Amino acid sequence: MLDLTIQKLKSKPSMIKKIIPLLLLFVITSCVKDVDFEQAEDLSISPIVESSLIFFNFPASEFSEPTGTAIVTVSDDLELDVFNEEFIRDNLIRAEFFFEVTNSIDRNFRADVILYDENNQVVHTFNIDTTPNGNTEVVTTHTEVFEDASLEQLKNTVRLELILNMFPSPTGIPLNQNSQGIIKMRSKATLFFQIDS
Known part of the structure; x- marks a missing residue:
């Protein structure tokens, strides 16, 4: 069963290439928060x-x-x-x-x-x-x-x-x-x- 899944993924390399950048973009943007540098003054x-x-x-x-x-x-x-x-x-x-x-x-x-x-x-x-x-x-x-x-x-x-x-x-x-x-x-x-x- 595992071999079949790997083969299916290998047969669709263009789909993997599209998913990986989307996942990376999601991870990067979810970790970013606006920082208020003026808080240090308080x-x-x-x-x-x-x-x-x-x-x-x-x-x-x-x-x-x-x-x-x-x-x-x-x-x-x-x-x-x-x-x-x-x-x-x-x-x-x-x-x-x-x-x-x-x-x-x-x-x-x-x-x-x-x-x-x-x-x-x-x-x-x-x-x-x-x-x-x-x-x-x-x-x-x-x-x-x-x-x-x-x-x-x-x-x-x-x-x-x-x-x-x-x-x-x-x-x-x-x-x-x-x-x-x-x-x-x-x-x-x-x-x-x-x-x-």
């Missing part, structure tokens, strides 16, 4: 960038104090000159600072976060309070969102200061080198961009 992308921000890990012995009735303060600074970049100032539409604080020291803590401009003026502040549960770990999270006016404040920031305050013991028992527990913080910044061509 390109818009929205990348999201995450970066570590600030972290610490202090054992209870770091806060040793003689009476148990004092407020103990630890502070640190972080330069944030990234917001001086023209690209970031022009395309940043939102930012989020996420903080996670884990406390297993039997004391109340407050972390004050202060943002300063180039003239050393405070442009934005917020705080994170953690409460103890004996020496059991207590996890506190906080997300500070920067949009609209607060985003403009962030764009003017050149320095971040973190002040960690440990409040007095309710029992008056001081911490010493043998005290148990830790307080640790980890944080990240998430930056949302809108880039239009």
Whole structure:
């Protein structure tokens, strides 16, 4: 049967010559689509960038104090000159600072976060309070969102200061080198961009 079909096709070579060009023309024209090159002018992308921000890990012995009735303060600074970049100032539409604080020291803590401009003026502040549960770990999270006016404040920031305050013991028992527990913080910044061509 197959031999007969091949013979019939061989006997009609002019018909094959007519069909092949028609098939090729159909395949070529069916794959063509008009391309609007002006669409590239309307390109818009929205990348999201995450970066570590600030972290610490202090054992209870770091806060040793003689009476148990004092407020103990630890502070640190972080330069944030990234917001001086023209690209970031022009395309940043939102930012989020996420903080996670884990406390297993039997004391109340407050972390004050202060943002300063180039003239050393405070442009934005917020705080994170953690409460103890004996020496059991207590996890506190906080997300500070920067949009609209607060985003403009962030764009003017050149320095971040973190002040960690440990409040007095309710029992008056001081911490010493043998005290148990830790307080640790980890944080990240998430930056949302809108880039239009």
